[in-house]
Amino acid sequence: MPPNAIRKLAPALARHAAALALAFVFLVPLAWIVAASLRQPGLPPPRTIQWLPNPPSWANYLAIFNFPSVPLARYALNSLVVASAAVVLTAVTASWTGLAMALAPARWQARLVMFSIALLLVPAGALWLPRFVLFTWLHLIDSYGALLAPALMGSSPLFVLLFYWTYRRLPAELFESAQLDGAGLLTLWWRLALPLSTATLVAVGILTFLLYWSDFVNPLLFLKTPDLYTLPIGISQLKAMDRNNWPLLLAAAVFMTAPTVALFLVVQRFFLGENKLHL
Amino acid sequence: MSASSPRTPTQPAVTAQRWQRQQQAALIGLLLPYVLGALVLVVIPGVLALGLSFSYFDGLSAPSWWGLRNYRMFFIDPLERIAVANSLYFTLLAVPLRVLGALGLALLLRRPGRGVGLYRAAVYLPTVIPDVAYALIWLWVFNPLFGPLNLLLGVLGLPQPAWLADAATAKLVFVFMSLFQIGEGFVVLLAGLQTIPADYADAATVDGAGPVSFFRYITLPLLAPWLILLTVRDLIWSFQYTFTPSLLMTQGDPYHATLFLPLLSFEETFANLRFGMGAAILVVMFACSFALVLAFYAVVRRWTRADAA
Numbered sequence: 001m002p003p004n005a006i007r008k009l010a011p012a013l014a015r016h017a018a019a020l021a022l023a024f025v026f027l028v029p030l031a032w033i034v035a036a037s038l039r040q041p042g043l044p045p046p047r048t049i050q051w052l053p054n055p056p057s058w059a060n061y062l063a064i065f066n067f068p069s070v071p072l073a074r075y076a077l078n079s080l081v082v083a084s085a086a087v088v089l090t091a092v093t094a095s096w097t098g099l100a101m102a103l104a105p106a107r108w109q110a111r112l113v114m115f116s117i118a119l120l121l122v123p124a125g126a127l128w129l130p131r132f133v134l135f136t137w138l139h140l141i142d143s144y145g146a147l148l149a150p151a152l153m154g155s156s157p158l159f160v161l162l163f164y165w166t167y168r169r170l171p172a173e174l175f176e177s178a179q180l181d182g183a184g185l186l187t188l189w190w191r192l193a194l195p196l197s198t199a200t201l202v203a204v205g206i207l208t209f210l211l212y213w214s215d216f217v218n219p220l221l222f223l224k225t226p227d228l229y230t231l232p233i234g235i236s237q238l239k240a241m242d243r244n245n246w247p248l249l250l251a252a253a254v255f256m257t258a259p260t261v262a263l264f265l266v267v268q269r270f271f272l273g274e275n276k277l278h279l
Numbered sequence: 280m281s282a283s284s285p286r287t288p289t290q291p292a293v294t295a296q297r298w299q300r301q302q303q304a305a306l307i308g309l310l311l312p313y314v315l316g317a318l319v320l321v322v323i324p325g326v327l328a329l330g331l332s333f334s335y336f337d338g339l340s341a342p343s344w345w346g347l348r349n350y351r352m353f354f355i356d357p358l359e360r361i362a363v364a365n366s367l368y369f370t371l372l373a374v375p376l377r378v379l380g381a382l383g384l385a386l387l388l389r390r391p392g393r394g395v396g397l398y399r400a401a402v403y404l405p406t407v408i409p410d411v412a413y414a415l416i417w418l419w420v421f422n423p424l425f426g427p428l429n430l431l432l433g434v435l436g437l438p439q440p441a442w443l444a445d446a447a448t449a450k451l452v453f454v455f456m457s458l459f460q461i462g463e464g465f466v467v468l469l470a471g472l473q474t475i476p477a478d479y480a481d482a483a484t485v486d487g488a489g490p491v492s493f494f495r496y497i498t499l500p501l502l503a504p505w506l507i508l509l510t511v512r513d514l515i516w517s518f519q520y521t522f523t524p525s526l527l528m529t530q531g532d533p534y535h536a537t538l539f540l541p542l543l544s545f546e547e548t549f550a551n552l553r554f555g556m557g558a559a560i561l562v563v564m565f566a567c568s569f570a571l572v573l574a575f576y577a578v579v580r581r582w583t584r585a586d587a588a
Contacts, residue, residue, distance in 0.1 A: 016394070019387055023401035026459060030404070032427045033416050045425035049434070093312045100309035103302075112310075115317075121512065122321055123568060125519025125541045126561045129548050130324035130331065136338070153316020160313060185305035214409030216523055221549075232411040236527060239415065246419055253412035264407040265400070272399045272466065 030257075037061070037251040045246065060251035067238065072252070074227070075234035082144055082230060083212040086151040090208040091201060094154035098163025099193045103175070103185075113164070116157035132221050146222035147215070147230075155211060159204045166200040167193060199270060206267040210260050231256055331558035338554050349559035359560070361535050362543040365450065367567065369539065370517040373454045377517075378510050381464030382502075386494075389472045399469075406462030414527040417456045418443070443529055446536035453524055453537065457517070464509050471505030472498075500586070507579060514575065515568045540564040 031051070038056040039046070041063060065073050101112045132141070140146040154160045174196070178188045194201065216232035223229060229237075235252045242248060332349055336342035353359045388398050408416070420428050421442040429439040440448045475498065483493045522541035525531060531538035531546075540560055548557030 015387060015390075019395070019398040022384065022387070023398045026401050026405055029416055029420055029459070030408075033419060036419060036427075047425065047430070049427050049430045093316075096309040097313040100306050103306060104310075119317055119321055121515055122325070123515045123519050123565065125522060126328060126565045127321065127324045129544065129554065129557050129561060130327035131320065132548075133327060133331065133336075133338070133554065134319075134324055149320060150316070153313050153320060185302045185309065189309070210407055214411075216410050232409060235411050235415070239527065246422075249415050250419060253415040257408050257412045260407045260409060261404065264404065268400050268403065269396070272396065272403060272469075 033250045034254055037247055037254050039247040041245075041247060060247045061255065063248055064238065064252045064255060067241070070234050070237045070241065072231070072234045072238070075229050075231045076255075078228060079213055079231040082147055083209045085144070086148055086155065086212040087205045087208045089148060089151035090155040090159060091205055093152055094159040094204055095163045095194060095197065095201070096189065097154055097160045098165075099167050099185075099189050101160070101164040102167035102170075109164075113161065116161050119157040128217060128221055135222060141222055142224040142228065144228070147212070147218050151208075151212075155208050159208065162200055162204055163197065166197045170196055203267055203270045206263045209263060213260060328558045328561055331555055332562045334555045334558075336554040337552045338548075339552075342555070345555055349556045350563075352556065352559070353563065358535065358538065358543065359563075362538050362540045362560070363563065363567065365536070365538055366518055366521065366540040366564065368450055369453055369457075369521055370514065370568075370571065373457045373520075374510065374513045374517050376454065376458055377461050377464060377513055378506065380458055381461045381468050381509065382506065384461070384465050385468035385472055386498075389469060399465075402465055403462035405459040408460075410523040411527065413456070413460075414524050417452065417524070418528050421452050443537075444533060446534045449529060449533060449536045452528075453521055456524065457520055464513065467509055468502065468505055471502050475501050503579075503583075507575075510575060511572050514571045518564050518568050540567075 032049075035050055035052055037060055038058070039050070039053040039060075040055075040057040041059050065071075101109055104112065135141050135146045135149075140149065150156075170193075174192060175188065178192050183191070214232065215230070216236070219230045219233050220236075223233070235249075235256060238252055239249055331342060333345060333347070334342040335345040335348075353363070384402055388395055388402070405413075420426050423429055423439065423441040423444055426442075429442075432439050442452050443449050479497055480493070483497060488496070518539075519541050521537075521539040522545065525537045525539050525542045526545070529537040531542055541564065544557045544560035544564070547553045547560060
């Protein structure tokens with residue numbers, strides 16, 4: 001190869017090598033816990049790094065469902081119910097708000113965007129305690145109402161803004177034709193806005209699912225009846241019961257993480273893909 | 280549309296306006312869940328937390344006025360001061376590293392090309408891991424006896440710290456694990472980099488600017504608004520980040536080295552049933568993040584002035 005070509009190629013190669021090394025660093029903790037979760041139960045902890053136990057064993061993935069006092073399958077089902085309900089509620093309220101913002105007079109659009117950004121900057125951690133007091137007064141403690149309340153306001157101001165930015169980009173003629181038909185706002189939302197925002201709908205739906213599936217703090221504070229517990233609470237109970245059984249605990253962690261990784265791989269092209277970042 | 284009546288360019292806007300007036304009630308109706316929800320779930324709780332911080336309240340009987348007594352505890356009880364110091368330590372170390380890490384990754388992976396999508400996905404992946412699972416992962420990785428990290432350090436002949444069991448290193452574990460969840464900042468800065476026109480780079484190359492001066496005089500100033508936004512968000516976010524890891528991994532041990540403000544507030548409120556004290560700790564936490572944001576803003580102002588001069 002002529003030296004000129006090498007000089008051109010070298011930076012690209014260096015960049016790829018650096019990217020590859022970084023990707024490895026970010027993925028290696030995940031690889032380690034998957035490997036650890038496949039270790040045969042009852043063996044002493046390994047004294048060397050194991051990239052894959054020999055032979056790999058699925059026993060831990062069955063064992064996590066066999067604790068009578070921690071019905072993990074039930075908790076996973078509860079999480080699924082809560083997260084699915086949150087997805088539907090959030091899709092409705094966030095797209096309503098986004099559409100109303102996009103159709104509002106310009107002055108109000110600016111105010112609502114500022115309001116949403118201000119809401120985004122409020123630390124959630126500062127609201128746990130007063131929300132607990134408020135929900136006690138409203139008799140929402142120990143019900144899924146307490147977990148789903150944020151879904152009634154679109155779950156996150158970010159989701160509302162995503163819908164607003166989507167609807168603002170739609171050509172005005174579309175809305176005008178609906179207006180000439182004399183359609184009401186709800187008809188416009190259902191017939192026109194929702195079908196034209198499927199990409200945003202999918203992205204917000206998946207992000208909402210991840211938010212509620214992973215939620216540990218709200219169930220911890222607001223739920224009391226074990227029958228209502230969600231998966232994160234169940235896994236923290238497993239950890240309290242069997243704190244040194246690492247293959248078992250890590251199998252539970254992988255079980256809980258697998259759906260989030262799968263959904264992320266579906267949604268990632270919406271916001272990580274090349275030149276698709278038109279937020 | 281235009282077949283029935285020829286129209287002037289202003290006409291659509293007029294019909295749109297008339298239609299909007301008719302639909303104003305419906306428009307407000309669609310906004311109502313959001314605005315009401317923000318009022319009930321954010322504004323009222325915020326005011327409530329401030330009010331409760333001046334009260335004695337056990338969660339059952341009516342709150343009673345307590346004046347500044349909760350805040351006075353910050354000067355009497357060393358635990359409160361330890362928690363403030365720990366939270367500030369975490370924030371001041373984690374936030375700059377997280378922002379710089381996100382910036383470095385965005386610069387490295389900004390250019391489209393073969394495999395870049397995969398690298399970006401790999402970098403973002405730890406961000407989507409649920410908090411509870413994430414705490415378990417790092418508890419295992421940093422296990423001093425058979426965790427893979429210390430086994431690796433042993434193979435390399437390096438010292439093997441006790442990590443979470445040692446007060447000197449415990450907080451560093453929390454900083455370290457927060458550095459793997461920088462996907463959101465990474466995406467924000469990728470978006471920011473894409474707003475920089477490509478012909479700026481061509482013009483700079485013609486002018487003979489090297490990559491360093493291009494970054495210093497073109498990329499950095501154009502990226503500054505995004506970096507400022509990200510830093511402010513991170514300053515606020517970092518105070519609550521420590522809650523789930525500290526609750527699940529250390530419960531504040533060893534010797535209160537990982538006792539952070541949200542954990543202390545949680546313990547005061549739900550273990551000791553001192554809601555007023557718990558609220559006061561949250562107000563102090565909020566004040567700390569607000570003060571850091573103001574300080575950061577002052578620094579940025581000085582830099583931009585120096586640049587303009």
